[in-house]
Amino acid sequence: MFVGIETTNILVLGSGDNLHQQVLASFPLCDVTEEDLTQNPQFCKLLATLTQHVDRSGLTVPLKADLERAEQKLQSQKRQWLRSESLHRGLQEMIQEFYVRKHNSTVPPDQNMFYETMERCLRVTRCAKQLDPSSTTSQDQPSVLGLTPQQVLQLLPSEKNVQRMKQALPRQLERRLKEKCLSLVSYYQPEWENESEGLKTNKLSHLSTLLDKDKKRTELLKETCRENTVLLQRQTQLYLSELIKCIQLLQTLILDHRLKIQTDLDGKKLDYFEGKCELVLQKIKTEMVEIQLDTYSLDTISAHRKIREKLESELTACKAEKQALEMKLSSFEILGKAFEALADEYCRLRQEIDMKNWALKELTKYNEK
Incomplete structure (x- = not known):
């Protein structure tokens, strides 16, 4: 039964090269070629079956649904945080701009009271929030300098000043946010910068769609x-x-x-x-x-040639004589050490004869004188 359902799903996808192309398109992140699918048809069928249960990113259908719900919840919480963060930063910028104006010129007393009250409320509220233990943990956090949030909240301005600040704050904040929104419109479309404020406000309502x-x-x-x-x-x-x-x-x-x-x-x-x-x-x-x-001249060259020929002939004769003597010496060496002793004795006698002949010649020369 399962084989029949699997075959039906594959037929719905396609067959042959069309099936290979659809499988490759269904798994773009998979490092598989059409040649691999052709050589492994069972693997191709497996991938074709998985396309009914897995999306292009490799996630299953239930997991994809859970992921989408988690992303929606995350986006909702992110929008809430961005809303509060934008308001807080807007208030901080308003306070900074007030002090810049106060430094450069004189401001009315009501504005001075408004911004000082708002700044004090922000600081006290922030300190109280830092001292308040987190709701995500059951452990008691040590207090800072022994202070409690209730003690810090007592530093808030008077109720009268706070009420006045709250009444004027929406109007000031609305004006501030409107200026930032119009600046955002001008940044998004610079050609709209020279248009009227009413037209910019109208286009601002369509900015989210764009x-x-x-x-x-x-x-x-x-x-x-x-x-x-x-x-x-x-x-x-x-x-x-x-x-x-x-x-x-x-x-x-x-x-x-x-x-x-x-x-x-x-x-x-x-x-x-x-x-x-x-x-x-x-x-x-x-x-x-x-x-x-x-x-050299021609005569010198001919003389050199004759000298060379004579020297070469004498060299040839000396080589032949040397070869003959070497042959005799080799034949004498065959006789061994006994002949070597006789040869030494013969050399000694020859030297004595030569010495006596020399002495006889010298003596003869002396007698003749």
Whole structure:
């Protein structure tokens, strides 16, 4: 029975690509692509079923209703707080402006009494409220300086002055709020600033409607912006995936093409470098010949060549002699240490013979003299 209901819900949404598009539109915050839904049809059916119970933000229908009621209650309490806060700040601004006027010029006594009474009432009421324990806690709060709210309330002005202040306050406050509202109208539409006060007052009555329209239009633009952002992210992911595939294909083509022509390219490079080396060698030889011609004459060069040939022939002969002696020395080394001792003895005897021959020659020279 449940399977039949689920199938009916999915058929109501759509089928095929249309179903995928509707599922993606129903879950804009879900990072899922159409390809994922195509590869996972059961997951797509699950999401299509969830669209009957979940909104676009992912909240269930009962939770969404509770959230809306909580938001309405919060907005109501916020409006009440803003109303009282606006009145309190308006009164504070009126007092500040009064003291500025009093500092710059002389004010009538009735105004002086009115504003002083209002300021004193605000201060006393605020202090009494601070001393009054909160209604949200059952614990007793310690008193400040041992004072109670009743003791502070005794500092209020006389009842007569308070009544006079209360009678004049609505008119003054209404005038103050009207000026601020007209300033708000001028700020909202600067072209209305030069119009008459009656026309501004008439437009002020429609200001809330205009602000609601602007707010709705702004929210609609924000929602459109979020949808466009999600769409842009999906398109970017799709674009990047396609781009990666193209890059991989290009890499494959480049590697295949390079492997095919690499041999010919290496051969051509080798021929080029061989020719370049040969050219450099010929240039070096030419430079050497030019240096020789600039340094020596033809006769000197021919003499140097003969000397070089003779020295090379003598060097060749010395190398051959050296090689022969090395061969003899290697053959003597084969005889071992016994032959080494005989060779040392032979060297010693040769040295003695040479010394005696030298002494004999010297003696002969001395006798001849």
